[in-house]
Amino acid sequence: MADIRIHGMALSTFTRAVRLGCHEKGIDYELVPTRPGETGALNPLLKIPVMVHGDFTLFESTAILRYLDRTFPGPKLWPDDAREAAIVDQWVGAVCDSVLNSAQRYMAARFDFLPVPAEMAELYLDKARRVIPVFDRQLARTRFLAGDALTAADLLFAPSFFWFDSLLELKAIADLAPNCRRWAGEMAARPSMIATTPPAKPELAA
Known part of the structure; x- marks a missing residue:
């Protein structure tokens, strides 16, 4: 075990x-x-x-x-330098707050994991349209979210972004974020992402 x-x-x-x-x-x-x-x-x-x-x-x-x-040993998910670690925490917080309260809640509503009125789902989608460009601008400057090395921020963002192509509305947002697309392609090729790929995607709510 x-x-x-x-x-x-x-x-x-x-x-x-x-x-x-x-x-x-x-x-x-x-x-x-x-x-x-x-x-x-x-x-x-x-x-x-x-x-x-x-x-x-x-x-x-x-x-x-x-x-x-x-x-545990192995590659660091947070750097030792205080300022660099704070930047990781900044983007971890941004993912857990802004992405959770926009794109991820919209996905949950569309897949009927979070029953909400249609107008509330639209508010989540509108927020995703404002939030994802912020991540795209960051990824225009750096290879990964918090710099040139993979960190916990990437590990928290990747599973949510993985679902964007499952919904046309979110795919349209991702298609306007080329730097997120570049980053997502690099993330998708990592053995960790391949090993944790969900076996199946849920069906959309009726």
């Missing part, structure tokens, strides 16, 4: 971000299929993912990635 167990779903973007971290750092882990609401005592907020390492349990994907980075 692997030392690390990750409770979550292969389709979950945040679960995939944590799994990406494990692959990038060469950490052996076991994915324990768990849906939101099924975490029991592991996470009182009933969200996924949850990591269990021996007698230590941790939830929230960013906290899990930081723990993995500090505990």
Whole structure:
């Protein structure tokens, strides 16, 4: 049995971000299929993912990635330099806030994971139209989100951007973001992304 167990779903973007971290750092882990609401005592907020390492349990994907980075050898997901690490945190926060509250919520609504009125879904889409160009301008300056090396920020952004081509409205936004497209192509070729590709995509809500 692997030392690390990750409770979550292969389709979950945040679960995939944590799994990406494990692959990038060469950490052996076991994915324990768990849906939101099924975490029991592991996470009182009933969200996924949850990591269990021996007698230590941790939830929230960013906290899990930081723990993995500090505990295991392998490529650093956060640099040691304080300013460079702060830039990573800046883009981690931007992904978790701005992308979550725009494109990812729109996807959840379209796939009926988040039942909301149509006008609310449109607000999420409008915000995605404003948010993605910010990431595109950043990626015009740097190879990865926080600089020239892959960091946790990329691991959190990639699983969400992976879904854009599944919805015509988000694909149209991505098609106007050539630097995001360039970055996404490089990310897609990484062994970590290939190893964590979801087995199937959900069907759109009727």
